[in-house]
Structures are given as C-alpha cells and as structure tokens.
Amino acid sequence: xxxxxxxxxxxxxxxxxxxxxxxxxxxxxxxxxxxxxxxxxxxxxxxxxxxxxxxxxxxxxxxxxxxxxxxxxxxxxxxxxxxxxxxxxxxxxxxxxxxxxxxxxxxxxxxxxxx
Amino acid sequence: xxxxxxxxxxxxxxxxxxxxxxxxxxxxxxxxxxxxxxxxxxxxxxxxxxxxxxxxxxxxxxxxxxxxxxxxxxxxxxxxxxxxxxxxxxxxxxxxxxxxxxxxxxxxxxxx
Numbered sequence: 001x002x003x004x005x006x007x008x009x010x011x012x013x014x015x016x017x018x019x020x021x022x023x024x025x026x027x028x029x030x031x032x033x034x035x036x037x038x039x040x041x042x043x044x045x046x047x048x049x050x051x052x053x054x055x056x057x058x059x060x061x062x063x064x065x066x067x068x069x070x071x072x073x074x075x076x077x078x079x080x081x082x083x084x085x086x087x088x089x090x091x092x093x094x095x096x097x098x099x100x101x102x103x104x105x106x107x108x109x110x111x112x113x114x115x
Numbered sequence: 116x117x118x119x120x121x122x123x124x125x126x127x128x129x130x131x132x133x134x135x136x137x138x139x140x141x142x143x144x145x146x147x148x149x150x151x152x153x154x155x156x157x158x159x160x161x162x163x164x165x166x167x168x169x170x171x172x173x174x175x176x177x178x179x180x181x182x183x184x185x186x187x188x189x190x191x192x193x194x195x196x197x198x199x200x201x202x203x204x205x206x207x208x209x210x211x212x213x214x215x216x217x218x219x220x221x222x223x224x225x226x227x
Binding site for chain 2: 004031035040041042043044045048050055056090092096102103104105106107108109
C-alpha cells in the first residue's frame, strides 16, 4: 500500500489556468506538508497542516491555497498559473512529537509544467 | 532562510569506496535528519540524530553531529551503484516543532 500518494503525477497546463493537486496519506499521521522543489533541487516548505489546522504558511503567493478536509488529505489549489510555478511539488506527512519534527514521509511528487 | 548547507555539491566515486557528505547549519536544532532522493522520485528518510547524540549508525550509514560546530556528516561505507542519488540534510529548529528546513543536497554518483 502506498503511504503518501499524490495525483496527478504530471501536470502540463497553460499560463493563467487554475489547477489542483491532491495528496492522501494512510500512515495515521497528524501533520501534512507541501513542498516545492525547483530545477536546482532546492526543496522549500510551503504549507503545513496539523490536525486540519494551518501551522506553517511560508511566503507563498496567495494564488496558492491549501485545503485539508481531514487529517489524511491535504490538497493544493493554484490559481492563475505562471511560468515560475513550474516545479515538482511534494506532499509529505509526519507525526509531531514532543522532541520536535520527526521523520517525514514523502509522496512521489507532482511535476507541474506551465507553458 | 537557508538552514542546512551540504558540501560537496557533487561527489563521484567508484563502487566499494566510502562517501562522506557534510552539512552545516546556522541555528540551534532539536534534531537533524538525512534524506535520499533518487532521480525522479520523492525523498526517503535515512536517519535522524537528536541534538544530544553525537553519532548514529544504520547499516552502511554513519552520521555524526557536532552541535558546537553546527555540523553533521553522513558516511556511506562500501558504496554501491544503487547509492547514486541526491542526499539532503534537514534540520528541525529547537524553537519550532513544526518545520524541517532542507539543504540544497549533495549529488552522489557511484560508478560501477
């Protein structure tokens, strides 16, 4: 069984379109994340939800809106896509322990190409 | 701001050799983690070392942590072609329970 799954795996779209990426985890974790990995492989945190509550909201254009319908799902909606949004988007999940952020489990990534 | 910085950016070795990658960071941490990313795939957790630990082993992996120098190293012994991947360190800050900050990674190529 896939622990963290994302759909779609590939997304090719035109500038100005609106698109969504979905993420689901079956690990029973209480925290989920969205990361963006650019062409130089730099991985940057975008958002995090803990028990459906937004706990991390980095400096991200407000065209990006996360939604967590329940603890097992975290979706990312992007409005008015721009060329610079082209990247690989990773979903991840983890437990938050008393000792801080613990092991994160990553999905396979969604490769977004904006034309 | 960037927390972890891996060094070197790229490393090419022969199968059977050891590979050492280093990570430096700037602020106090709760723990430091190493991840591997194969080409076109998601990141996979390798090992976590807490701030009060100095060394940890897992199979062919050995991680050290020097909090006074704010640095960590990952040693892969007896490397295999299948170890070819990018390796990232990630730090969990001492004052935040929520966020891991990743470095830019070291691309390791193990030649058969």
